[in-house]
Amino acid sequence: MAKQGTKSSLHRQSKSITGKVGLLAKKSLKPQQTRQIIRRFHILQKNKHAILSRLESLQLANGKRDNYDELKKGKTYKTAFAEFKLPSKNAENEIYKIDSSQTICDLINSIAKIDAEIQQRGGIERYQSASTQGQNSNRGGDSSKKLLEWLRSDKYQSKLTNVNALEIGSLSPQNVISTSGVFSPVVRIDLNSQDPLIIEQDFMERPLPQNESEKFNLISCSLVLNFVPSHEERGQMLIRITKFLKKPDKTQLPLSCLFLVLPLPCVSNSRYFDNEQLLKVMKSLGFTQSFYHEAKKVAYWLFDWDGKVKRAKYAKKQLHSGPTRNNFCITL
Ligand SMILES: C[S@@+](CC[C@H](N)C(=O)[O-])C[C@H]1O[C@@H](n2cnc3c(N)ncnc32)[C@H](O)[C@@H]1O
CATH class of the missing domain: 3.40.50.150 (Vaccinia Virus protein VP39)
Structure with missing residues (x-):
């Protein structure tokens, strides 16, 4: 496999040494399953990003900042990662919320659980496989x-x-x-x-x-x-x-x-x-x-x-209201 550069810490994850990831990735999926996998993966990525940002600001306030690789070597992370079990088929998925009462330890705990959930769900390989299979059912190839x-x-x-x-x-x-x-x-x-x-x-x-x-x-x-x-x-x-x-x-x-x-x-x-x-x-x-x-x-x-990049600023502002809307945005 050709390799260049590195994956950002956000996306990096370990592959199963049992090779299970690869097997899961190849399995044929129903359209509803591909949508569920893609949606859950996006939620986990988004939650992880928000938790990492919160962790970074708490650590900076404490004057000590571990990078993601160091964080993964700590006992809190390792224990939470090892103990995480995917909810059974009909049980609710875990919600990884941030609130102001959470300590650094709580946040590391959540990150470890998200990483474990991503891995147990088949990792980025399964997400890619769902995306490939979803191409046919969702958008005609x-x-x-x-x-x-x-x-x-x-x-x-x-x-x-x-x-x-x-x-x-x-x-x-x-x-x-x-x-x-x-x-x-x-x-x-x-x-x-x-x-x-x-x-x-x-x-x-x-x-x-x-x-x-x-x-x-x-x-x-x-x-x-x-x-x-x-x-x-x-x-x-x-x-x-x-x-x-x-x-x-x-x-x-x-x-x-x-x-x-x-x-x-x-x-x-x-x-x-x-x-x-x-x-x-x-x-x-x-x-x-x-x-x-x-x-x-x-x-x-x-x-x-046209080759002309202006330095305009676009912030996140509410444009539409309604309870069923999503929060997607691009800012400059
Ligand atoms: C949903 S898949 C879509 C793939 C394909 N382009 C398509 O239209 O079906 C998104 C892909 O983007 C890749 N990706 C996301 N961020 C990326 C980045 N910063 N650099 C390179 N690839 C990235 C992911 O690894 C994933 O394989």
Whole structure:
């Protein structure tokens, strides 16, 4: 397996030495199961991120800060991790809430339980497998089919010579981005590579390009931003993406695009976000929407990049009310 960079502590986890993780990952899943796995995994990631942030501020106030690897070596973590048992099928899942009465020890305890739950549920491999299988039932297969359909339109057809692509969050080298023959090369990265042709790398730790030849004509970021646990980090990921795109040059008409895919509820049912807000955020980073498609559960965008990143600020503000809304947001 190709390896580059390191996984961020947030996503890093141990694999089962019994090899169970791999077996679980391959099992065929029903659509409802894939949704449950993906949803629970996102909740756990989000809770863990919030608990780690709270822990960091408590530790800073106490003048002593352990990094995540040190924390995992401590007795509190090890005991809670070893003792955690997944709830039986019909029992309620554990809720990992933060409240102001919690001590450092309580927080470490929760982190250990979340890590143990992720591992016992099959780890990131099972989440990826659910995502791959979910592609068929939820959105008619590989999302990059939509990308190629758009790129083959009159608007882009003439720009498709000598173009390369970076796929962030790649589950397979067999998707349409890779097999269309349009891009050469296609650089595929993922936090957890499932194929020797996918580099195991955190995009946030990928070394910045030193010159234009190390940049890309197209970046694909399909169902990745919603995996990133906080609104600030999602914004940072978008800013970072601009550093990897080739500067558009009007005389030679090169391609400089971002293909973005998000679960539809991120823009259709969030308290803090919608499509209008996304377009404002994107505009401030130099992106203009050229295509948009809304499927039943997923939304797709193709953005052109003009190379001009402004320093606009977008904070988390309530835009819509209602008890059944989610809290998805992207801030700059
Ligand atoms: C839901 S899967 C989607 C994969 C695929 N792009 C698709 O559209 O089906 C999200 C993937 O993004 C990867 N990912 C999340 N954050 C990442 C990061 N910072 N760098 C690289 N990969 C990341 C995860 O490991 C996971 O495999």
